[in-house]
Amino acid sequence: MESLRLTVYKHKKFPLGRLRYMDLVIKIRNITRDFPLGNEVVKVLKGIDLDIERGEYVALMGPSGSGKSTLMNLLGCLDTPTSGSYLLNGKDVSNMSDDELAEIRNKEIGFVFQTFNLLPRTTALENVALPMVYAGASKKDRTERAREVLTNVGLADRMDHKPNQLSGGQRQRVAVGRALVNRPSIILADEPTGNLDSKTSEEIMKLFGDIHKAGNTVILVTHEEEIAENAHRIIRLRDGMVESDTKKQFQSEGARVGQ
Ligand SMILES: Nc1ncnc2c1ncn2[C@@H]1O[C@H](COP(=O)(O)OP(=O)(O)OP(=O)(O)O)[C@@H](O)[C@H]1O
Ligand SMILES: [Mg+2]
Numbered sequence: 001m002e003s004l005r006l007t008v009y010k011h012k013k014f015p016l017g018r019l020r021y022m023d024l025v026i027k028i029r030n031i032t033r034d035f036p037l038g039n040e041v042v043k044v045l046k047g048i049d050l051d052i053e054r055g056e057y058v059a060l061m062g063p064s065g066s067g068k069s070t071l072m073n074l075l076g077c078l079d080t081p082t083s084g085s086y087l088l089n090g091k092d093v094s095n096m097s098d099d100e101l102a103e104i105r106n107k108e109i110g111f112v113f114q115t116f117n118l119l120p121r122t123t124a125l126e127n128v129a130l131p132m133v134y135a136g137a138s139k140k141d142r143t144e145r146a147r148e149v150l151t152n153v154g155l156a157d158r159m160d161h162k163p164n165q166l167s168g169g170q171r172q173r174v175a176v177g178r179a180l181v182n183r184p185s186i187i188l189a190d191e192p193t194g195n196l197d198s199k200t201s202e203e204i205m206k207l208f209g210d211i212h213k214a215g216n217t218v219i220l221v222t223h224e225e226e227i228a229e230n231a232h233r234i235i236r237l238r239d240g241m242v243e244s245d246t247k248k249q250f251q252s253e254g255a256r257v258g259q
Contacts, residue, residue, distance in 0.1 A: 022053060023053060023054040024051050024052065024053055024054075024087070024090075025052055025053065025054045025056075025088070025089055025185050025186055025217050026050060026051065026052035026075060026086075026087075026088060026186070026217075027050075027051050027052075027085075027086075027087040027090075028048060028049060028050045028074075028075075028084065028085065028086045028087070029049055029084055029085045030047050030048070030049060030083070030084040030085070031045055031047070031048045031049075031050075031071075031074065031081045031083070031084035031085075031086065032045050032046060032047055032048075032081060032082045032083045032084055033045040033067075033070050033071075033074065033079070033081055033082050034082045043240065044067050044070045044240050045067050045070055045071060045074075045081070045240045045241075046239070046240040046241050047084070047241065048071065048084075048240075048241065048242055049242070050235070050242070052186075052217065052219065053217075054185070054217055055212075055215055055216070055217055056217055056218075056219075056232065056233055057208075057212040057217075057218045057230070057231045057232045057233065058218070058219045058220070058231055058232075058233045058234075058235060059219075059220055059221075059222055059227070059228035059230070059231035059233070059234045059235070060072070060219060060220065060221045060222075060235050060237065061221070061222060061223070061225075061228055061234060061235070061236045061237070062236050062237035062238055062243070063238065064223075066237040066238050066239060066240065067237050067239075067240045068190070068221045068237055069190055069221065071237065072188055072190050072219070072221055074086065075109075075186070075188055075219065076105065076109050076111050076188045077093055077096075077101045077104050077105045077108075077109060078105070078111070080093075080094060080095070080096070080101070081094055088104065088108060088185070088186075089108065089185055091104075102134075106131055106134045106135055106182060107135065107182060107184065108184050108185045108186065109184050109185070109186055109188060110178075110179025110180055110181075110182070110184040110186070110187045110188070111179060111188050111189075111190075112172070112175050112176055112179050112187065112188070112189035112190070112192045113175065113189075113190055113192075114190055114191040114192065114194040114195055115195060116163070116168075116171045116172055116174070116175045116195075117175065118163045118171060118174055118175060118178075119163075120162065120163055120164065121162060122162065122163075123159065123160050123161065123162055124150060124155060124158055124159050124160070124161055124162075124163075124166065124170075124174045124177075125143070125146050125147065125150065125159040125160065126146075127163070127174050127175075127177075127178055128146040128149055128150055128174060128177040128178045128181050129142040129143065129145070129146035129181065130178065131178060131181050131182050132145060132146070132181055132182060135182055145181055146159075146177070146181060147159065149177040149180050149181050150174070150177050152177070152180075153173040153174075153176055153177045153180075153207060154173060154207075155170060155173050155174065155177070158170055167200070168195060168196050168197075168200060169196055169200035169203055169204060172192060172193075172195075172196060172200075172204050173204070173207065175192075176192075176204070176207055176208075176211070180211065185217060186216075186217045186218075186219060187208075187211060187216055187217065187218045187219070188219050188220070189208070189218070189219070189220040189221070190220075190221045191220075191221050191222060191223070192204055192208070192220060193205065193222070193224075193227060194223075201227065205227060205230050208220065208230065209230060218231075231248075232247065232248045233245070233246065233247045233248065234246050234248075
């Protein structure tokens with residue numbers, strides 16, 4: 001499989017190097033994304049390479065207009081690149097049809113948006129269970145799993161509330177629950193705290209921390225250095241290219257445990 005590699009790493013405790021199993025959940029090579037605009041073409045992503053291992057916690061930063069959301073939409077299979085390759089869990093998704101992408105998205109990706117994007121006339125429980133409807137799960141399984149996930153995000157007592165009966169932070173918790181419900185390989189969040197006050201942002205960041213600690217791969221876009229500090233790796237985009245990519249610490253074993 002493309003995503004699996006054995007790599008020898010030099011490590012203090014193991015002077016001879018130690019064998020480490022590297023499990024790439026994302027491998028992109030020379031990705032570009034152009035948008036036609038009238039008679040012109042806007043070149044937004046200009047050749048991005050990126051490897052993300054299972055279990056990493058990544059913050060994607062960069063000035064407004066640098067291409068963060070465009071890249072996240074590609075990573076989340078909401079869009080396809082103009083050129084370049086994207087392997088998600090070793091599978092090439094760069095040339096898939098819309099139907100194939102929809103299936104991969106539902107199974108492998110949990111997306112959290114700045115504006116929550118919940119169905120308004122639907123309860124928290126039904127919002128969280130929705131991706132399982134598309135996955136073909138039974139009503140019983142959906143309800144059981146959605147209850148479990150809502151309890152994990154601290155909303156056991158708000159399951160029957162509709163979005164307008166919830167606070168901003170609670171709505172974002174529902175959105176995080178919806179992102180987790182199908183046990184995806186990656187959680188992508190585009191400015192998940194952009195519409196929240198600082199205390200509520202902290203709560204949501206704690207939740208992302210817990211999700212990461214449970215073994216999940218998390219990639220989030222933020223403008224705030226303080227939020228980015230929660231991540232173990234910070235990738236900065238500038239003008240459609242990777243300007244810097246820094247890892248805070250050696251990250252060990254990437255195996256994903258339950259959520
Ligand atoms: N559909 C489109 N057609 C034309 N240009 C687009 C389209 N979508 C995005 N762009 C352009 O691509 C550039 C990057 O947009 P993107 O939304 O990825 O930026 P961003 O880094 O997420 O910015 P922000 O921090 O403001 O959210 C912008 O200059 C934008 O105008
Ligand atoms: Mg954006």
